Amino acid sequence: MKSFTARLTRRFALLVTGTMMVVLGLGGLLLQQQTFRALDQAHEMEARELGELLGDRADQSAAQVKDRIEHDADSDDAIFFIQVNDAHGAVLFRSNNLGASILPPPAGDAMHREINLQSLGALRLSSIRHGPWQIMVASFLKPSRELLWVYLEVSVAMLIAAALLSIALGYGFSRMTLQPIRAIETTARRIGHGNLHERIPVPPGRDELVSLTVLLNQTFDRLQESFEQVSRFTADASHELKTPLSLVRLNADKLRQRLAHDTESTAALDDMLEELAQLQGVIDRLLFLAQAGSGALTAELRPLRLEEFIDDFAADAAALAEDRGVNFKLARNDAGQAQAEPSLLRQLLLNLVSNAVSVSPAGAMVTLESGFANQAWRLEVIDEGPGLPVEQLPQIFGRFVRYHSAVAGERPGHGLGLAISKSIVGLHGGSIRAENRSDRSGLRLIVELPAGPA
Numbered sequence: 001m002k003s004f005t006a007r008l009t010r011r012f013a014l015l016v017t018g019t020m021m022v023v024l025g026l027g028g029l030l031l032q033q034q035t036f037r038a039l040d041q042a043h044e045m046e047a048r049e050l051g052e053l054l055g056d057r058a059d060q061s062a063a064q065v066k067d068r069i070e071h072d073a074d075s076d077d078a079i080f081f082i083q084v085n086d087a088h089g090a091v092l093f094r095s096n097n098l099g100a101s102i103l104p105p106p107a108g109d110a111m112h113r114e115i116n117l118q119s120l121g122a123l124r125l126s127s128i129r130h131g132p133w134q135i136m137v138a139s140f141l142k143p144s145r146e147l148l149w150v151y152l153e154v155s156v157a158m159l160i161a162a163a164l165l166s167i168a169l170g171y172g173f174s175r176m177t178l179q180p181i182r183a184i185e186t187t188a189r190r191i192g193h194g195n196l197h198e199r200i201p202v203p204p205g206r207d208e209l210v211s212l213t214v215l216l217n218q219t220f221d222r223l224q225e226s227f228e229q230v231s232r233f234t235a236d237a238s239h240e241l242k243t244p245l246s247l248v249r250l251n252a253d254k255l256r257q258r259l260a261h262d263t264e265s266t267a268a269l270d271d272m273l274e275e276l277a278q279l280q281g282v283i284d285r286l287l288f289l290a291q292a293g294s295g296a297l298t299a300e301l302r303p304l305r306l307e308e309f310i311d312d313f314a315a316d317a318a319a320l321a322e323d324r325g326v327n328f329k330l331a332r333n334d335a336g337q338a339q340a341e342p343s344l345l346r347q348l349l350l351n352l353v354s355n356a357v358s359v360s361p362a363g364a365m366v367t368l369e370s371g372f373a374n375q376a377w378r379l380e381v382i383d384e385g386p387g388l389p390v391e392q393l394p395q396i397f398g399r400f401v402r403y404h405s406a407v408a409g410e411r412p413g414h415g416l417g418l419a420i421s422k423s424i425v426g427l428h429g430g431s432i433r434a435e436n437r438s439d440r441s442g443l444r445l446i447v448e449l450p451a452g453p454a
Helices: 004-054 062-072 142-190 208-258 263-294 306-323 342-359 390-395 417-427
Strands: 081-085 091-094 112-117 121-130 133-140 302-305 327-333 337-340 365-373 376-382 431-436 443-450
Touching (some): 004 133, 004 142, 062 081, 121 142, 302 306, 306 327, 306 342, 306 365, 337 342, 337 443, 342 376, 342 417, 342 443, 390 431, 417 431
Parallel strands (some): 327 365
Antiparallel strands (some): 081 091, 112 121, 121 133, 302 337, 365 376, 431 443
8 A cells, every 4th residue: 555655746746747748738839830930921021022023013924033033032042942823823933942843832721831742841831922923932841840859859858857856856745744744643653541641742833734633632532531431330340240249149149058948949049140150251251351442451471382381271171072072182282482471362262162162063073273384373273063154254253243053952152252252362463263164064263373482
């Protein structure tokens, strides 16, 4: 993606070069018109001099006309081609430089035009009526065209130089113009959950940049207020929700002891205690997500030997899978190191394996693979469940997202485990995605975290 500085530089260069191209193009057209106008005016002056020399007597013979022009007129053979016709179109005089060529008679009402004679080439011809005489004066077009060609070459060179110069000037102009914007960007990037009080300095003046800065500062004010509200809610919810639930659990335990002889009441109390445990778990997960989303929760990363960590976890994962009637296998466990927080990483693995176990039928295999590739630690949890439609795969990491893929008789979760997994991966600066298996039905959850030094 091109930067705004590059786009602004390109637009500036195009504007300057395009403007200069238009100006030089108009200059070329004016130069061409002025060149032809100068030739036509010279032709008219020459024709007027010849007409005054010949006078108004129409009975002069060709010899008289020739003698009068050759003896009384200045010799302009080096500049013009001259031909004189009488009123009937008969040629009475031709200049020596015409050789065997004859200038064509006038075409319509056009006094000035371009012609091309085989022996002479391109000419500018002026046909002027003066008394009984049709006087035609012509000049070579080659010098005028050579002048226009030189003008074109110079214009192209100037355009190239202007384009290069405008790129340099445009880049400098863009950098200077966008410097306040970059200062705003730098300050905005520094503002995070740890220093939400910082604000962008308002530049002097009353222009659009000042309005933008004020607007951004107002936005940061609202963000700070929202963050503080979330933090207060997290603290309040932790106290206001957990404490009553603990009291309810204690009273339920006491009541269960008193009603030990009543089987039906005891069963009801057991169900209530189970639901309380579920509710406590939901509250804990929601608080975790709220803290991670607001930035209040950070991961204290430290070097972790992954081979030993995965081996220890595999034993617990196997026990969890066995309790659910599912097999577990650690298919790959490369030696290596990563920056991670062990407690959060363990919670991540438990969430992924629990999800895989819950969707796998009895006797199925859940596989864990841990390896390194492209300077990243790659973790895969593979199940043998039904999988999901492709369009639903990007959505499974949302909150309260549940699909009817759990094993029959298995109590469905609350749709928060994978959302928490995504938050944990984000705290470690990694990525997580899901894809269907290609060899059989099942889902493959893939986590990639930055690898540490070996």
